[in-house]
Amino acid sequence: MKKVGLLVAIFLATLTVKADEGMWLLKELNSESVARMKELGFTFPVDQLYDEDNPSLKDAVVIFGGGCTGVAVSDQGLIFTNHHCGYGAIQKLSAVEHDYLKDGFVAENQAEELPADGLTVSFLKSMTDVTDRIMAHVPSVLSEIQRERAIDSLSTALIDEYETDPFTHARIVPFYSRNKYYVVLYDQFRDVRLVTAPPSSVGKFGGDTDNWMWPRHTGDFSVFRVYADKDNRPANYSSENVPYQPKYVVPVSLDGVTDGDYAMTIGYPGSTQRYMSSWGIRQRMESENKPRIEVRGAKQDIWWDAMTKNDTIRIKYANKYAGSSNYWKNSMGMNEALTNLEVLPEKEKLEARLKEWIKGSPVRQARYGSTLSTLESAYTDSGDLALYTTYFLEVFNNGIELIRFANTILQFDSDGTEEDKQDFINDRFIESYKNYEPALDKKVLPTLMKLYAERVPEQYHPDIYQKVKDEFGGDYEQYADWLFANSRFTSLEELLELLKTADTQSLTQDPAMELALSTADMGYELSGQMMSYYEKMLRGEREFMAALMEMDADKTFYPDANFTQRMSYGTVGGYQPRDAVWYDYYTTSQGILEKQKPGDPEFNVQEYILDAIRSGDFDRYGDPEGLMRVNVLSNNDITGGNSGSPVLNGNAELIGLAFDGNWESLSGDILFEPEMQRVISVDIRYVLYMIDKVMGASHVIDELKVVGK
Template sequence: MKKTLLLLSLVAAPALAGEGKWTPQQVLELSPAWLRAQGLQLPPKKLWDPKRGTGLLAGTVNVGGCSGSFIAESGLVITNHHCAFGVIQEHSTPQRDLITQGFLASKREDELPGKGSRVQVPRSFTDVTKDVLASVPEGADDVARYKAIDRKEKELVAECEKRPATRCKVVSFDGGVNYTLVDAVELMDVRLVYAPPRGVGEYGGDEDNWMWPRHTGDFAILRAYTAPDGTSAPFSEKNIPYKAEFFFPLATQGVKPNDFVMVLGYPGVTFRALLAEEMAERQSRYYPAIRDVLGEAIRTLEAVGEKDAAGKIAVASQLKSLHNVHKNAGGQLAGLKRGNIVEKQREAEAAVAVWAQKGGAKWQPALEARAALLVEQSATAKSFDREFLLAVAPRLARGPAVATTVSRMAAERAKPDMERRPEYMEREHVRIKERLEREQKNIFLPAEKQLLLAFVRRAQSLPADARIAAVDKHFGKTFSEKDVAAKIDALYAGTKLLTQDERMKMAGESVGQLEARKDPLLAFGLDLAREQAELDEVKDRRQGASMRLRPEWRKAVLAHAGKPVAPDANGTLRVSFAKVQGYAPRDGAIYTPQTTLSGLLAKNTGKEPFDVPEKVSKVAEAKRFGAWQDTKLKDIPVNFLSDADTTGGNSGSPTVNGKGQLVGVNFDRVWENVANDFGYNPEVARNVNVDVRYILWMLDQVENADALLRELGVRKGAPVAGETR
């Protein structure tokens, strides 16, 4: 990537060691002396070779929206338990409940394939800013601007993906100051090797989620496979383990307080480049709406799931996800208030504006862009309630979600591929069909009906100028629980959408063919999909305006900073440099940076969410620590904190030491740090990691996974071919 305003000269060290999600290219611009002083023992070019466009950082992989890392040449990948939860759920039944019991493959033939599971290995990053910006016609309005950039991105991706087993995307930095083409190898055969019992992988449940102290073994081990010739291929018994060029050996010595670590991964999205008023909108409307709508859905799923063992498994994955987002929203609200983040952003913007005014004509476009962005934000806020409900709520019930997906897929298929919405292009069809197939494991009718009832109730309470026409058409304009419930019963009784074979047929049909089915749930989905498509057109215009305005303002912000500024997270490979350290969450309280097995046992109540599995508690109570005891703690370290700059998408990120060895697996942030998405606060910016010694203790003393330990290189002796235990 060429040096631009995005990549300011980084010869000086960042102002805050932990702040910044740095791109691989930016790492090469950082001062080597500063990195050595922090604790990096490798030459920076070992992390990323600009000539090859790869390096040790490429041992960090994308695992379906989470991060992960290779930990052996033989394709072993470590990530979070919650990131592998879909595969675990897929193979669970009331008779063989892998969610509760955990899983260890005794040999490679027993490893469990995950439908649609993929691992993406980064291959190159190319600056395509000039190409993208040159695609916008002179005098284009905002819709034309959006469509021109969207078209150019699709063309670049299509050219990139001419190579087999390649997954590419174009991402923007700082709202459009820079555009980068990301190229990755996609491995399509991914299998579950090990998952701890739920009482380890989810210990503490939602009560401990986002909290410290923590005692959760949130890790799982997968293996990526290829065809015998080393190329990516779908699942086959003939496939062989992927040979990883870059991987992170396990550091059996672990970490201690003040140690240098790096957290590598694919952070999803942060909001530090938003204007203060845009942040205020999220604080006043978006996160409260998330808490309200998702909170109701959680209560519904918990209530109906408890009445049926199979239903509990069916809703488990969705419930887990909803809990995480719901609690996150609460943390965002608390953090925004605690840190006065909106107010600080207003002050920062004002300082940039004063500086820009002194610059005269040079920065006048930036000031005008900021003013125009504020007008756009104000207009968007007026339609928030309807847009939020239309986008979020119907996706809580799987039936309407599937119905709208099939409907949108059919409508988009009628267009030339390059004119379709990106998420419905031909390249996405395999993924969509895999999701539609997997949905069969998530459907539980009692929950379905209650979630749809709640959505209809909310939609029918919208004002007259913000109605959802599809709801009015199929359920009426006023809410009567008895009448709506009866209509929902009829909807589900008359549909074939929830039958897997029929649903997969629908995925290949035209809008006319879908309409001809006269399927009531599908008919509702078709009408709902049309409104979603209309809303997308509105959002395209807004995005076009942002593409026109935000880069001008961001250029001024970056120039005013006069120091390195890492761009907001956008799902691309990043590195955060950090130290292992505790923090003071409030007056009179100081948290140490490590927790132990003894602390885990002290929390044990024998009931969820603090129910330690018997096979774990027996070994722990007997103090069978093996080789994994921390000599200073005289115990097994379970979790540790560092001040890394992380966010959603960093789940499963490898935490490595200065030698490039894995010392832990990131899985969370502390409650006080959730609003880190809007601004880094070094006092409370702490991420939570599973200590590698707890992982090794589980595999060794609890699971007796001898061959797996040998494969990981932490036990002498070569593993027996094809054996994982």
């Protein structure tokens, strides 16, 4: 990209909102954004986007599970989301004898729909600004940590006020780097059932190789249904429940899109740091992303080798591997994109301008005079410690599974009632052990412990390293053999027997608990040393955000993503990733035929699917040229959490489901770069084609409000 274009993009990302940038709160949508939306082709009534008293579009877009988005598409509670969002539920319902991951699933009627135990769907009820109610009770003299504790205490009291029944979920959410607060209310439904899931050869076509990449040919969709009680209210699972009737249902369009068409996403983006300082960005790249890449890469190599050799292990680890790999590759792409876009130098120019602005007034000096120096020292002085902390978290918290089981035991109340004990076991262990392979964990442990020892100074090694040195000659594989041979935590049956008879002292003597307690001690040590730096970072970033907004008071700022419902508007279009290369804005099923490889775990496609595609009979789902479009690009502003978000045309009709970003967009959590950043969505016509013509579930199509063609 030309230098002037880069400067404009950086300027817009950090100061103003023009073009198609922004993750907007529908409740705070301003006239400038509405005018821009209409200019791009938006025709839907603005007052029907968000309304807390009458049905509106916000009522159709849901939190799916704990970290995805979905959309209501029928008056019988059908929810469209991504395959990878439903992946965990599909995996839990799968076994070797009914492998829904490999073969897909279709419920022929509602009676055959499979309850997805533990899965929730949340519908937004309202958002209320409670900044004054909170900040009026927070003295300005408090330290940053004291301030956060006071806000947490006040938030807890407010949540108790708003959570009026077991199915109303309230969150107090900070905005603008904790300068503003909302209470957000949801209706949480706990009876959710699987209706349709494509085979992974469709829903996960391309695997990790194609993840974050374009061109893409992935049918990343799944279909669930929300159930309610007879009065259409949220309820726990019951055979007496009936399909939920949403307040608003999104029509599904068969018209498709062309280059330059309006595209809008509504969803729940998880987290961005668009206003982070240059020092914070540098620490993210060097002390978080790099160690995460190394540790997860080592673990995933071991997992992948086992998964490709054994179907049982593949099913057990499919969801865990996908989750780990996603942010492993994201970290690599983010560092590359931030470097290529020269984000750090441009942030430094912004900070220099802010510094001069602060100097220009005694009042500003009194308020922000130490803000930049506080940020610089906090991040610079803690760089190494943050690096070691990331290695610690990735190795011991996220890497070695047995440690997590042992840590969970510490929360077990041996003196509780039998009912409480059983509930604890059901909630914390049954599913975890179902998806656990001790022999695989035994391979991971020595690899990761050795890597940690090589990368982190000895003073930050847990005490267990001394035991490995003294009793096993520093041989981590010998230690792993001994641990897994002698721990009773490697088997659910043995653990349950131990919990029946053992006291706390007996539990702590188990080798797995010994390892967990040793790592916990070092975790406390690292977090304790980081605490003073965290406090400076929190205060510095909050003041930095406030100063930016004050410096450019006539500009419009949007808040960073925080897993609240947001709208992004833009257009359909391709992009130029590098010199002499142009990517078109859509792919077709021809690419599936070109990429498919028999027997390949990422590109194998069942013959019946290939035959359907080769026939060219795409019926009403084909484009005007008779082609089956698979994926489409738009320049909407999204991030993790937006997976499953509806992509809507100017009439607020469903044209796709967002499921990924392109490699060049992986700086997006820190910088929106409109020339390169693209959302990859599955064309809704491909979703309907797969459901109807390939999977034979035309009854699902019959429930939809299909428009166009």
